[in-house]
Amino acid sequence: MGIGAPVRRVEDRRFLEGKGQYLADLDIPGTVDLAFLRSPVAHARLKGVEIPEQYRGQVFLARDIDFVKPIVAVGKAPGFKYSEYPPLARDKLRFVGEMVAMCIARGRAAAEDIAQACVLDFEELPAVWDMEVALRDGAPLVHDDWTDNRFVTTEIKAGDLEAVKAAAAVRVEKSLRMGRHVGVSMETRGVLAHYDNRLGELVVWSSTQFPHVIRTVLAQSLGISESALRVVAPDVGGGFGPKNNFQPEELAVAALAMKIGRPVRWIEDRREHFIASPHAREHRYKLVAYADKAGRILGIEAEVMVDAGAYSVWPWTAAMEAGMAAGIMTGPYDIPVYHGRAITVCTNKAPLGPYRGVGRTGACFAIETLIDAVARAVGRDPQEVRIANMVQPSAMPYRSVTGKLYDSGDYPECARRAIAAIEPEKVRARQQRGEPDGRLIGFGVASYTEQSAHGTAEWVARGLPVVFGYEPALARFTPDGKLILFVGIQNHGQGLETTLAQVAHQELGLPVSDVIVRHGDSSTSPYGMGTFASRSMTMAGGAVSRACATLAEKMKRIGAHLLQAPPGEVRLADGKVWFGEQSVGFAEIAEAAYLHPERLPTGEEPALEANAVYEPGRSTGAFSYATHACTVAVDPGTGVVEVLDYVVCHDCGTIVNPMIVEAQVVGGVAQGLGTALYEEIPYDENGQPLASTFLDYRIPGPTEVPDVRVLHMETPSPHTRFGIKGMGEGGAIAPPAAVVNAINDALRPLGAEINVTPVTPERVLEAIAAAGAAR
Amino acid sequence: MKPAPFSYVRPASLEEAVRVLAAGGGAARPLAGGQSLVPMLNLRLAPAEQVVDLTRIEALRRVEDRGTSVFYGALTPHAAFEDGKVPDASNGLMRHVAERFAFRAVRNRGTIGGAIALADPAADWLPTVIALGARLHVAGPEGERIIPAEEFVLGPYFTALGEGEILVGVEVPKLAASARWGYSKVTTKVGEYAESMAIAVVDRARRSARIVLGAADGAPIVLADLAARLLDGARPEDLAAAIRAELVASERDFAPAKLVMHTTTIVRAARDAVS
Amino acid sequence: MKVPVSLTVNGERVAAEIEPRTHLGDFLRDHLRLTATHLGCEHGVCGACTVLVNGEPVRACITLAVSIDGAEVKTLEGLQGEALMETLKAAFHEKHGLQCGFCTPGMLISAWDLLKRRRDLDERAVRVAMSGNLCRCTGYQGIVRSIMAAAEKVGAAAPSTIKEPLR
Structure with a gap:
């Protein structure tokens, strides 16, 4: 049941019985429902809101909550432009879906009636609907006091590029685009705020990944003390990043509950989620690789441009996506020279925030398709070139050209295993034969490193308002001998109620079923940072381990005393302290510790609880890595791509629960296949989002995700407790690169090439037509 | 995402339904299975002052084998075709189609009549019944009339139904045993609306052929020229250029990629219907 | 404005006066507090709200409660x-x-x-x-x-x- 065991999840039961308690399931008496009146236009001057007479008192505007501070997230990079994101628009509308008014009623339907009856008075302005439009001379400005529509441009210059240019035998260029995304947790966002009059505190329930941090920023924004504010994340139906921001809706709903003194709830509907939740991705790349004639890459020049939408999200800032993409560009490769530029553009679209893979999905798409292009340019097999360019295991720990410290692992071996599993020789034979149905077969590979569980040094370097450097745990036995772990992470599908119990088992030897994990409530758990950035298992696992180790010592001391044994000669197993064949159960020890201090050894403090705070040994992150390999079939007549086979070989250090790890990988791959083939929220020239339902924004279903094969390697990190590395995001990083490489392998006989995701049937057919025309 | 308020009536007879719908004008909306209407109501995309629930009208549930044809009442759910619970007039085509659109829970409630009357350009039943040469039975203030399926749709979500008229059922002439059909559909995902869909019904022995393109950004397109060439013995694989020309002549202004995709599905449907 | 509806939900007869626009998902969740039925999209695509009506799965979010008046409904709670x-x-x-x-x-x-x-x-x-x-x-x-x-x-x-x- 300890570390490494495929323990079945303890949290399953409530979900299988339909007893999970998600935000919309809360039942607070007297709650009114809130519907936001949102901007129907991308860019306009807001002149007023006409509220029908009968709805006065049920509609609230920015001026009604003028005591709140706007959301401000300014990066520390020089030149980062300041913007304020007001929870309700004041004088300007900057994206379709921006909130203008709050309408409350009994029942959501009636609240929507009010929103529909209100009339917005505005003067429309030309929409900055695309990043290239945004950067044109004379483009309209999203923020009037800015000089242009750039949030910030940052540069990395490592090594002598001129020397590389002179020495390189080949120069390969590539331009790439990755579409704009939405997170699409199956449970949408939501907020419920009410007063607890007995405690004199405002209680804000939010479907969030980091309730403690939300309490901090919400208190600051509302102008109240954190001691008068409780933030609770109940069961959260998926997060994936979009629930890892300070949401303007959280601020607006909390402010309204403060103002009117009644419970107020807002449940995001799916259309709001599509148009107004924090978006993701939307990258454009200009890449140049310089290589020798064997395909060894000598240097890379990269420009990453990201459309961050209208506002900078808190705490990440608008610059995170482009900055991370540019910063991790060289991935698992030993590339000595790198010049990167990250441009973050402001447009009239929903703000961009973190989403599983943050930046790296784009960077991997860039470097991995570039590797294949280099291989083609030198006439070698892409997989040979890929492996030849990798950081060798003997070079570990390795400092990358962008300054990242890769802690451990064998990248080439990982690639070899994934490639072998996809059986390239069989694919090549199939390509030679041709398919009976006329489809074209191809296979593709992509590798990446995933910086996980990064701590103080990394977040300080990024200059964020909060430095997510640690996690706490409070481990407390009950007087009847069960263990409750109070942790600051937030479990929303990752199985942490099980895996943290496994860590407790590892230290204390008690059954996992005797361990309860409490999280998500700022009033019950120690202050923690939440669940994101592939950090919780490493960080909270470390904290739980430490707290439980302290308790283990105390259990042994008390147990030895009760057994009249020498303290150094007892051991813990099966929920008991053992001395030879004699044992005393945890219940008996807990009873002594809490209810009968007279039974304790002299000098032993009563009670059985321990607090611990954990920081990894090195705070620059533990680097997981993987290679994905897949086979696809492309129908040249319809443009439809089918993924026939998908293999992941990955190394996330010590595996706590292989069942859960494998499922996290597969779930990530499914999302990455969405990025690769299906998901996009395009905008038209008026700044209108063209996907606002599941009919036009398609996420993969059971038939779109193959039975993914996952191969594990286990190289423990030298820097973390147990050697655990984070792995929650990884699955979503490589699929666009692997799938596009496979598609391009399939399309080679036609001379066609894809450089954009998602690879829709239309885009395949267009690429084939373009290749035909070029011949 | 909740509907705007509307009133609700549940007529017990066809006559009453016709009366209520006629009185309601455009603001009254007939409800069958609701699998398209209710989402549109939820999204507030389909304003309705009154919803007229047709589901209790027994006359719309009738399914009859009429010897040379089968009459399917408008309220026959898709799942009844999928499960083979209704007599087949189509040598299995209708079952094949019904198994391949939307999802089981939707097919349980959605109805053939509702789908046809909505005239969603990307939906499946319309091109199917056009390919089968079906007759649509309609009741209205002026009594009953029959509309040939290919004349029923005038444009996207726009049909020949007049004010107060209700689609009562679909009469599908039975295919001869010698008739063959082909079906080719492109969706980006299983169960989604079609990107392209072609259905071919060919009976060379009786010199009858009908090839229909659905998901054609408007009414389904009947490819008469292709039908004639097939009956003259041409191989569909050799007709791509002709099909493309026929599609261009339809003046639908298809994007080049769409033209390729449509041509492909048409060739494949025709190939399966003659092979 | 309100209309009567009566259903058998998880074996129990329930009768209520509801707005015609109330879909079955909201009826189960808000009126009967049966919250196992989740609303993930409210336009009939995601399937989270699937329940049994007269023994067959349907999307509760695109089924008007009033239109199935008299039906037998089972939710996950009722299949315990x-x-x-x-x-x-x-x-x-x-x-x-x-x-x-x-x-x-x-x-x-x-x-x-x-x-x-x-x-x-x-x-x-x-x-x-x-x-x-x-x-x-x-x-x-x-x-x-x-x-x-x-x-x-x-x-x-x-x-x-x-x-x-x-x-």
């Missing part, structure tokens, strides 16, 4: 203890068929219907049949394995199957 459903739940637990749990009630109801109706299930058939239920966490692998495991147990799997991957 039912043999096939318990087999499915055990399989979902054993094969890791859920992560955040939000799609799970709809998955279970759709799978329950599938195992009732079919005796020819293989992996591909399960995937196609479950294509109306979206999950964002699992990548469906655990779900499909869970349903296949339950299918084998209750004799709904095709004899020739199984353990063969989709490829």
Whole structure:
């Protein structure tokens, strides 16, 4: 049941019985429902809101909550432009879906009636609907006091590029685009705020990944003390990043509950989620690789441009996506020279925030398709070139050209295993034969490193308002001998109620079923940072381990005393302290510790609880890595791509629960296949989002995700407790690169090439037509 | 995402339904299975002052084998075709189609009549019944009339139904045993609306052929020229250029990629219907 | 404005006066406090709200409660203890068929219907049949394995199957 065991999840039961308690399931008496009146236009001057007479008192505007501070997230990079994101628009509308008014009623339907009856008075302005439009001379400005529509441009210059240019035998260029995304947790966002009059505190329930941090920023924004504010994340139906921001809706709903003194709830509907939740991705790349004639890459020049939408999200800032993409560009490769530029553009679209893979999905798409292009340019097999360019295991720990410290692992071996599993020789034979149905077969590979569980040094370097450097745990036995772990992470599908119990088992030897994990409530758990950035298992696992180790010592001391044994000669197993064949159960020890201090050894403090705070040994992150390999079939007549086979070989250090790890990988791959083939929220020239339902924004279903094969390697990190590395995001990083490489392998006989995701049937057919025309 | 308020009536007879719908004008909306209407109501995309629930009208549930044809009442759910619970007039085509659109829970409630009357350009039943040469039975203030399926749709979500008229059922002439059909559909995902869909019904022995393109950004397109060439013995694989020309002549202004995709599905449907 | 509706929900007769616009999902959740039925999209695509109406799965979010007046409705709560459903739940637990749990009630109801109706299930058939239920966490692998495991147990799997991957 300890570390490494495929323990079945303890949290399953409530979900299988339909007893999970998600935000919309809360039942607070007297709650009114809130519907936001949102901007129907991308860019306009807001002149007023006409509220029908009968709805006065049920509609609230920015001026009604003028005591709140706007959301401000300014990066520390020089030149980062300041913007304020007001929870309700004041004088300007900057994206379709921006909130203008709050309408409350009994029942959501009636609240929507009010929103529909209100009339917005505005003067429309030309929409900055695309990043290239945004950067044109004379483009309209999203923020009037800015000089242009750039949030910030940052540069990395490592090594002598001129020397590389002179020495390189080949120069390969590539331009790439990755579409704009939405997170699409199956449970949408939501907020419920009410007063607890007995405690004199405002209680804000939010479907969030980091309730403690939300309490901090919400208190600051509302102008109240954190001691008068409780933030609770109940069961959260998926997060994936979009629930890892300070949401303007959280601020607006909390402010309204403060103002009117009644419970107020807002449940995001799916259309709001599509148009107004924090978006993701939307990258454009200009890449140049310089290589020798064997395909060894000598240097890379990269420009990453990201459309961050209208506002900078808190705490990440608008610059995170482009900055991370540019910063991790060289991935698992030993590339000595790198010049990167990250441009973050402001447009009239929903703000961009973190989403599983943050930046790296784009960077991997860039470097991995570039590797294949280099291989083609030198006439070698892409997989040979890929492996030849990798950081060798003997070079570990390795400092990358962008300054990242890769802690451990064998990248080439990982690639070899994934490639072998996809059986390239069989694919090549199939390509030679041709398919009976006329489809074209191809296979593709992509590798990446995933910086996980990064701590103080990394977040300080990024200059964020909060430095997510640690996690706490409070481990407390009950007087009847069960263990409750109070942790600051937030479990929303990752199985942490099980895996943290496994860590407790590892230290204390008690059954996992005797361990309860409490999280998500700022009033019950120690202050923690939440669940994101592939950090919780490493960080909270470390904290739980430490707290439980302290308790283990105390259990042994008390147990030895009760057994009249020498303290150094007892051991813990099966929920008991053992001395030879004699044992005393945890219940008996807990009873002594809490209810009968007279039974304790002299000098032993009563009670059985321990607090611990954990920081990894090195705070620059533990680097997981993987290679994905897949086979696809492309129908040249319809443009439809089918993924026939998908293999992941990955190394996330010590595996706590292989069942859960494998499922996290597969779930990530499914999302990455969405990025690769299906998901996009395009905008038209008026700044209108063209996907606002599941009919036009398609996420993969059971038939779109193959039975993914996952191969594990286990190289423990030298820097973390147990050697655990984070792995929650990884699955979503490589699929666009692997799938596009496979598609391009399939399309080679036609001379066609894809450089954009998602690879829709239309885009395949267009690429084939373009290749035909070029011949 | 909740509907705007509307009133609700549940007529017990066809006559009453016709009366209520006629009185309601455009603001009254007939409800069958609701699998398209209710989402549109939820999204507030389909304003309705009154919803007229047709589901209790027994006359719309009738399914009859009429010897040379089968009459399917408008309220026959898709799942009844999928499960083979209704007599087949189509040598299995209708079952094949019904198994391949939307999802089981939707097919349980959605109805053939509702789908046809909505005239969603990307939906499946319309091109199917056009390919089968079906007759649509309609009741209205002026009594009953029959509309040939290919004349029923005038444009996207726009049909020949007049004010107060209700689609009562679909009469599908039975295919001869010698008739063959082909079906080719492109969706980006299983169960989604079609990107392209072609259905071919060919009976060379009786010199009858009908090839229909659905998901054609408007009414389904009947490819008469292709039908004639097939009956003259041409191989569909050799007709791509002709099909493309026929599609261009339809003046639908298809994007080049769409033209390729449509041509492909048409060739494949025709190939399966003659092979 | 309000209209009467009467349904049998999980074996109990319920009667209420509701606005005609109330969909079955809201009726179950708001009027009866049966919150196992989740609303994930409210336009009939995601499948989280799937419940049984007269024994057949339907989307509660696009079914007007009033339009099924007189019907028998079963939600996940009402299938507690039912043999096939318990087999499915055990399989979902054993094969890791859920992560955040939000799609799970709809998955279970759709799978329950599938195992009732079919005796020819293989992996591909399960995937196609479950294509109306979206999950964002699992990548469906655990779900499909869970349903296949339950299918084998209750004799709904095709004899020739199984353990063969989709490829």
